[in-house]
Amino acid sequence: LRVAVLVSGSGSNLQVLINAAQAGALPIEIVGVISNREDAYAITRANDAAIPVAVLSHVASGKRMSIKTFETHANAQLTTWQPDVIVLAGFMRVLSASFIDNAPAPMINLHPALLPAYKGLDTHQRAIQAGERHHGCSIHIVTAELDAGAVLTQALLEVNYKDTADSLQARVQKGEHQLLPWTLLLIAKGIIDLDNPPEDTKSSYL
Numbered sequence: 395l396r397v398a399v400l401v402s403g404s405g406s407n408l409q410v411l412i413n414a415a416q417a418g419a420l421p422i423e424i425v426g427v428i429s430n431r432e433d434a435y436a437i438t439r440a441n442d443a444a445i446p447v448a449v450l451s452h453v454a455s456g457k458r459m460s461i462k463t464f465e466t467h468a469n470a471q472l473t474t475w476q477p478d479v480i481v482l483a484g485f486m487r488v489l490s491a492s493f494i495d496n497a498p499a500p501m502i503n504l505h506p507a508l509l510p511a512y513k514g515l516d517t518h519q520r521a522i523q524a525g526e527r528h529h530g531c532s533i534h535i536v537t538a539e540l541d542a543g544a545v546l547t548q549a550l551l552e553v554n555y556k557d558t559a560d561s562l563q564a565r566v567q568k569g570e571h572q573l574l575p576w577t578l579l580l581i582a583k584g585i586i587d588l589d590n591p592p593e594d595t596k597s598s599y600l
């Protein structure tokens with residue numbers, strides 16, 4: 395399975411994929427990484443693993459690259475890599491409907507909440523404030539509507555009374571590190587067909 399990864403930050407999820415692929419534990423090839431931030435640590439991780447990287451910084455030379463310019467470059471780059479799936483792993487820029495529709499492969503996103511609950515930002519704080527007993531993370535198909543495409547997989551955890559947004563974030567991130575390789579394995583095996591996503595979400599408890 396040829397996988398392209400879009401990142402904006404630390405890239406710990408990217409690292410999990412790199413490690414799993416290198417260990418032969420996951421039948422994927424990471425064909426390229428796109429970062430929209432030139433200071434993302436994910437770039438170092440990709441370089442260390444000799445994976446092609448395109449840095450399409452939205453703050454290059456002090457000027458914000460327009461989303462249109464970013465998308466034109468990103469689409470061209472992705473097209474040359476010929477991915478089977480494009481993974482948004484901590485990618486923090488909203489993409490346009492036309493980019494999503496014209497992407498050279500289906501796109502999936504990792505979101506730190508149990509969708510459809512808590513779309514958007516500050517998910518951990520909002521889950522605590524609402525008194526949720528359960529929280530977690532989801533992988534869903536990217537559609538033009540933010541965090542709203544079909545949910546493919548989820549990792550669930552219990553919230554306990556001592557949890558803070560930070561402690562929850564740490565546990566959710568551990569969940570992400572299991573959920574992402576697991577989901578790609580299900581895609582590689584054909585258990586999840588991205589062109590015809592299953593209606594029932596596959597979930598695992600942490």
Ligand code: GRF
Pocket residue numbers: 401402403404405406407408436483484485504505506567570
């Ligand atoms: C993840 O927690 C993701 O859910 C959030 O950004 C984080 C990315 O982490 N939106 P990393 O860059 O993979 O370390």
